[in-house]
Amino acid sequence: MKPMLNLVHTFTDLTQGEVGIHGGKGASLITMTGAGMPVPPGFVITIGAFDEFRDVSGLSRLIEQVLGDLDENDVAAVDAASARIRSALEEATIPAAVRGQIDDAYAALMRRIGTETPVAVRSSATAEDLPDASFAGQQDTYLWISGAESVNEHVRRCWASLYTSRAITYRRANKIDEFGLSMAVVVQKMVNARAAGVAMTLDPATGDRSKVVIDASYGLGEPVVSGTVTPDNTVLDKITFAIVRQSVGEKARELVPRGGRLVERDVEADRRSVPCLSSDDVRRVAELAKRAEKHYRVPQDIEWAIDDDLPDGENLVLLQARPETVHGAQPLTASVPQAASTSGFSLGSITASLTRVSA
Structure with missing residues (x-):
């Protein structure tokens, strides 16, 4: 044998x-x-x-x-x-x-x-x-x-x-x-996600490679990826990481671990109306996405999470990175802004079959 x-x-x-x-x-x-x-x-x-x-x-x-x-x-x-x-x-x-x-x-x-x-x-x-x-x-x-x-x-x-x-x-x-x-x-x-979502190292609406676009919501990122929640959306300048525009989504539901299983539940009204990420978190996510882009040398579509099991400053984790396939087919060149560092996942890149219950 x-x-x-x-x-x-x-x-x-x-x-x-x-x-x-x-x-x-x-x-x-x-x-x-x-x-x-x-x-x-x-x-x-x-x-x-x-x-x-x-x-x-x-x-x-x-x-x-x-x-x-x-x-x-x-x-x-x-x-x-x-x-x-x-x-x-x-x-x-x-x-x-x-x-x-x-x-x-x-x-x-x-x-x-x-x-x-x-x-x-x-x-x-x-x-x-x-x-x-x-x-x-x-x-x-x-x-x-x-x-x-x-x-x-x-x-x-x-x-x-x-x-x-x-x-x-x-x-x-x-x-x-x-x-x-x-x-x-x-x-x-598994990550014990306080917040999670996706980020792209270009604007998916226009193909503008000078921007990083982040969608974020509470809990695990699957509701963001599958489109079942309206996430916070932030557009940043890829070089300075200055926020160009930002909208706060409704974020009506979240997927969180409770009692040894995943529970999808309503988000309290007062949390829905405020961003789920701090300004520092937003910058760290953008830096991570940019780091992935620099490594692969093509625009990236990443999945990330803030893991509450890890200490502050070390709690941003990268769950997936893949090339952005709509606007990003061409490799990066010297004329395309690249930043010093960063990481990711894709809008609509999976439809998860979840082991969960509703609450």
Whole structure:
């Protein structure tokens, strides 16, 4: 029997991630950690684990059979194909050797943190954030997951989300090879977010690269990303970080941890009417976004959070950075303002499948 390859990499195992091994999100998180950015710790279950899972379980053949001559314009057929594939993936057993590596990495992460702490389990596909395509919201993210058994369950769900109806239709419509795809999964310490959101190192409305634009709201950032809250919006000059304009959003709901689970609840009326970030916080977020842009040399779309578990001054963390795909396709040049430092995530870049209750 051939030895099992290392199918799990921590964010600190490498200094540079590879999309073909770690998927888009995983590669970005490894690279940002290697660049010294404030990324919460975690690990990536590489595409090799998913490939092993599909092959050992015989699901590769099933997927080929179901998708082989599928008509993407037949909505009912696509939905039926998606349901059949996802159900099979979610019910199949992860091979023992793969499961052992995932369990070992999870235990090591808990030891590093020093206590049993919830994690986010996030899909990281190889066909993700391509220059001429956007896969935003097509695969799943699960929040506030605790325990090895639940982590493995949600890893399977992330793998299965590669075959949502929306994802299948989009790939077919854009002539993206269905059978060269794979999925990595990121497992990362959850942040206890006082406030969170997204930032872009250009103005998404105009493409103006001399600006940084921040959307922020209370609690975790998923309501901002999914558009279910009206966030505070701040536009800053990229060089001086002076606020050009600012509007206070309604911020009617927040997603916060309570009693070992996530609760979506109403925000008190007096908090809705004031900015959720101080002027110092706004500047720090802008500096972080600019640092990511400087590192990648293309305009960035970042996800960030203020983590209440960390001390003041060290509590701004970077959850994701990706290229801005609408206006930012061209690399930065000497004529484009760049700043000294900074980090991020994208408007509408995921639609999270949340483990939560409403309150």
